[in-house]
Amino acid sequence: MNITVTVNGEPHEAEIWPGESLLFALRERMGLPGSKNACEQGECGSCSVLLDGKLVCACLVLAAQADGHEIVTVEGVAENGELHKVQEAFVQTGAVQCGFCTPGLIVATVDLLSHKPDPSEDEIREALSGNLCRCTGYQKIFDAVRLAAEQA
Ligand code: FES
Numbered sequence: 826m827n828i829t830v831t832v833n834g835e836p837h838e839a840e841i842w843p844g845e846s847l848l849f850a851l852r853e854r855m856g857l858p859g860s861k862n863a864c865e866q867g868e869c870g871s872c873s874v875l876l877d878g879k880l881v882c883a884c885l886v887l888a889a890q891a892d893g894h895e896i897v898t899v900e901g902v903a904e905n906g907e908l909h910k911v912q913e914a915f916v917q918t919g920a921v922q923c924g925f926c927t928p929g930l931i932v933a934t935v936d937l938l939s940h941k942p943d944p945s946e947d948e949i950r951e952a953l954s955g956n957l958c959r960c961t962g963y964q965k966i967f968d969a970v971r972l973a974a975e976q977a
């Protein structure tokens with residue numbers, strides 16, 4: 826079957842198998858590998874994207890369900906060729922560690938700050954609780970979120 830979606834403001838058409846995930850379609854059909862596949866079970870958040878403005882795990886959404894909808898991936902958060910302030914903050918605080926979880930954390934943080942520009946520590950922790958980092962811990966990641974909020 827064919828689907829048409831808007832990804833990062835651009836129309837994309839793709840021929841998909843009806844059972845495949847939005848994550849697979851983004852990565853393998855549309856040339857957008859920024860969203861990572863680390864568990865494919867909705868456990869890690871590395872595939873986080875915005876679907877019609879709502880944060881979802883792209884591995885848990887069927888590509889067919891996204892037909893006609895709008896998606897923002899990590900490739901789409903930069904503005905006018907400049908890193909998004911959240912991306913800048915991750916760089917400045919050293920929060921890009923191995924980087925596998927980073928795309929999902931960036932998208933989840935952009936989503937958090939769009940709803941809560943000045944989140945509390947608990948709100949940051951809750952908002953990122955679905956995004957697992959397997960490497961060195963969360964301190965720099967939380968520092969990045971706080972810095973992005975301060976710089977907003
Ligand atoms: S790859 Fe989707 S939640 Fe882990």
Ligand code: FES
Nearest residue numbers: 922923926959960
């Ligand atoms: S930096 Fe997050 S999994 Fe390594």
